[in-house]
Amino acid sequence: xxxxxxxxxxxxxxxxxxxxxxxxxxxxxxxxxxxxxxxxxxxxxxxxxxxxxxxxxxxxxxxxxxxxxxxxxxxxxxxxxxxxxxxxxxxxxxxxxxxxxxxxxxxxxxxxxxxxxxxxxxxxxxxxxxxxxxxxxxxxxxxxx
Numbered sequence: 001x002x003x004x005x006x007x008x009x010x011x012x013x014x015x016x017x018x019x020x021x022x023x024x025x026x027x028x029x030x031x032x033x034x035x036x037x038x039x040x041x042x043x044x045x046x047x048x049x050x051x052x053x054x055x056x057x058x059x060x061x062x063x064x065x066x067x068x069x070x071x072x073x074x075x076x077x078x079x080x081x082x083x084x085x086x087x088x089x090x091x092x093x094x095x096x097x098x099x100x101x102x103x104x105x106x107x108x109x110x111x112x113x114x115x116x117x118x119x120x121x122x123x124x125x126x127x128x129x130x131x132x133x134x135x136x137x138x139x140x141x142x143x144x145x
Contacts, residue, residue, distance in 0.1 A: 062075045062076055062087060062088070063091070064095045069105065072102045076143065080111060080145060085144065086143065086144045088140055088141070089103055089140070089141045091139055092136050092139075096139045100141070103141050114145060118141075118142040120140040121137065122137070122138050123135050124136050124138050
């Protein structure tokens with residue numbers, strides 16, 4: 001009985017958050033624009049790409065972090081509800097399993113017609129503050145409507 005109650009609470013929470021997400025989507029778009037502007041390199045070093053393609057790729061990517069799984073499920077479902085045909089879920093290290101969980105929850109509970117289009121795995125080399133280098137696994141899962 002406790003498990004059913006927690007699932008119900010999770011689904012009620014997700015419904016509530018989806019309603020808020022629709023309301024706050026304008027604010028989120030403005031914040032993403034500011035973040036992209038701050039993180040861009042000088043134009044001489046960037047390859048010339050159409051602005052539309054760059055914006056679309058960044059907006060349709062969900063980076064998995066420390067939040068709860070359902071928060072990322074919400075982000076993916078919101079991307080699809082806002083008109084995205086494809087969403088990319090990315091994670092590194094210990095969070096790879098959470099990325100897989102997110103994609104599976106989206107596919108089985110919320111969007112049964114969604115298909116996994118591509119899965120890319122890689123190893124990234126990170127440099128810590130003390131200068132030592134470590135290798136971290138990464139995954140990129142592309143989901144299509």
